[in-house]
Amino acid sequence: xxxxxxxxxxxxxxxxxxxxxxxxxxxxxxxxxxxxxxxxxxxxxxxxxxxxxxxxxxxxxxxxxxxxxxxxxxxxxxxxxxxxxxxxxxxxxxxxxxxxxxxxxxxxxxxxxxxxxxxxxxxxxxxxxxxxxxxxxxxxxxxxxxxxxxxxxxxxxxxxxxxxxxxxxxxxxxxxxxxxxxxxxxxxxxxxxxxxxxxxxxxxxxxxxxxxxxxxxxxxxxxxxxxxxxxxxxxxxxxxxxxxxxxxxxxxxxxxxxxxxxxxxxxxxxxxxxxxxxxxxxxxxxxxxxxxxxxxxxxxxxxxxxxxxxxxxxx
Numbered sequence: 001x002x003x004x005x006x007x008x009x010x011x012x013x014x015x016x017x018x019x020x021x022x023x024x025x026x027x028x029x030x031x032x033x034x035x036x037x038x039x040x041x042x043x044x045x046x047x048x049x050x051x052x053x054x055x056x057x058x059x060x061x062x063x064x065x066x067x068x069x070x071x072x073x074x075x076x077x078x079x080x081x082x083x084x085x086x087x088x089x090x091x092x093x094x095x096x097x098x099x100x101x102x103x104x105x106x107x108x109x110x111x112x113x114x115x116x117x118x119x120x121x122x123x124x125x126x127x128x129x130x131x132x133x134x135x136x137x138x139x140x141x142x143x144x145x146x147x148x149x150x151x152x153x154x155x156x157x158x159x160x161x162x163x164x165x166x167x168x169x170x171x172x173x174x175x176x177x178x179x180x181x182x183x184x185x186x187x188x189x190x191x192x193x194x195x196x197x198x199x200x201x202x203x204x205x206x207x208x209x210x211x212x213x214x215x216x217x218x219x220x221x222x223x224x225x226x227x228x229x230x231x232x233x234x235x236x237x238x239x240x241x242x243x244x245x246x247x248x249x250x251x252x253x254x255x256x257x258x259x260x261x262x263x264x265x266x267x268x269x270x271x272x273x274x275x276x277x278x279x280x281x282x283x284x285x286x287x288x289x290x291x292x293x294x295x296x297x298x299x300x301x302x303x304x305x306x307x308x309x310x311x312x313x314x315x
Contacts, residue, residue, distance in 0.1 A: 218246020
């Protein structure tokens, strides 16, 4: 796509600067387009790529989430947010409302059964919408889940000598959860919160081992390095990430996508990791399903001690 697409009719836009605000003489409905065009020269190459996609596909934009837009435009969500900030929009949702106005649409709450009257729901639309986003993300993950690859991973895990699992920051929760569940299933899994120990552990793996790295962005340096060490040691490497073109994905023999949504630049630090947890559920279900008798017996062994403790307290 040509980067000069914005120039097509920009010469027709007459404006004057008054108290740091631009007064456009043409329809106010086109204001968002003009803001993109005025900020275009200040954008980076990838930001221009995002802007070009918006201007060339304006009728599609109202129906896209920032996640699906990023995929369609071939750029990252942070790139889109920085591009919009240069145009004066604080977030994707703020920009989207501007587009909806032009198309005669109002913001609507997704249909989720929830107690409370409509006025109360409207006040808490962000809460309701976050649940809707989670539902959408899990659906998107299911649509991209390679079941054949999942079966192959299960086969490798069942015969693995050691299963190393890496994750930091928000992704550490999913990594710890998977390690714990695999232990319950009688599989030898390891997970270290110390980043140095992650790399040491990865360096001691072998051809019979599996290394799994969690990172939504796929650019978490510590996880990438741990997976690199594991790959150099001969282990099967697996990336659980939201970006199939990321550095983490490039280090992996298998890649599973767990998308997320950033509403603005800062929110990526608290963005939902629900797809990571959904993937953990799916993987464990696949392991159980592959040999129900074996893993039911393993679960009985892992819970026997706890059940005995509870029984003694009940006496």
